[in-house]
Amino acid sequence: MLFDMTQIAPMNRYELLLGTVVPRPIALITSLSRDGTVNAAPYSLFNVMSHDPPLVAFSVLPSPAGVMKDTGQNVLEIGDFVVNLVSEAIAGNMNLTCIDAPAMVSEIDLTGLRTAPSTSVKPPRLQDSPVALECRFVTALTFGPSQAIIFGRVEHVHVSDEFVVDAPNCIVDTPRLSLIGAMHAAKYYSRTTGDLIEMIRPTWAKWSKSDQA
Numbered sequence: 001m002l003f004d005m006t007q008i009a010p011m012n013r014y015e016l017l018l019g020t021v022v023p024r025p026i027a028l029i030t031s032l033s034r035d036g037t038v039n040a041a042p043y044s045l046f047n048v049m050s051h052d053p054p055l056v057a058f059s060v061l062p063s064p065a066g067v068m069k070d071t072g073q074n075v076l077e078i079g080d081f082v083v084n085l086v087s088e089a090i091a092g093n094m095n096l097t098c099i100d101a102p103a104m105v106s107e108i109d110l111t112g113l114r115t116a117p118s119t120s121v122k123p124p125r126l127q128d129s130p131v132a133l134e135c136r137f138v139t140a141l142t143f144g145p146s147q148a149i150i151f152g153r154v155e156h157v158h159v160s161d162e163f164v165v166d167a168p169n170c171i172v173d174t175p176r177l178s179l180i181g182a183m184h185a186a187k188y189y190s191r192t193t194g195d196l197i198e199m200i201r202p203t204w205a206k207w208s209k210s211d212q213a
Helices: 010-020 070-078 088-096 108-110 204-212
Strands: 028-033 038-044 045-052 056-058 080-085 131-144 147-157 164-166 180-182 190-192
Touching: 010 108, 028 056, 028 070, 038 056, 038 070, 056 131, 070 080, 070 131, 070 147, 080 147, 088 108
Parallel strands: none
Antiparallel strands: 028 038, 028 080, 045 056, 056 147, 080 131, 131 147, 180 190
């Protein structure tokens, strides 16, 4: 079936895109408001964009009231944020941060997630997250009212010691991180601890030889 995106209502486009582009990594982003309130909110429209320079990006959509969400506003005003990756152990806490709490309410207090000071940015990281990326705002691409794609440069990465296999070469035990990914219907998630499919990337030298054999 062919879907004409110019003829589909926005929420139906949302369902179609987020129901097919899966799984998506989840960034549980901590940020600070001007008054010092710590905000935590999950974003699955997120990924690594570059390693040199080390850049990540996430998309902030408008709130139900049509205004920019707290995370976006905080990052644009303060300039720092932390991407905390979500493991199965804190999945329930992450889900609770989605609650439609008033702006002055800290999701950190609601969920009981523990924070720890960051190394180079103002917002704290989440101590319970196995991986935290400290980021500084680089730029934002605005594509509609009260929404933007925000780019950040990763300054420091915290990885829990138990998951580090080879520190000099930056190798971690990825499956043991037990991270989850966002799936469809805004309520389903995938595990990264199940069966893996291994495919070795081909090289032309080997491929051309085997093809001629």
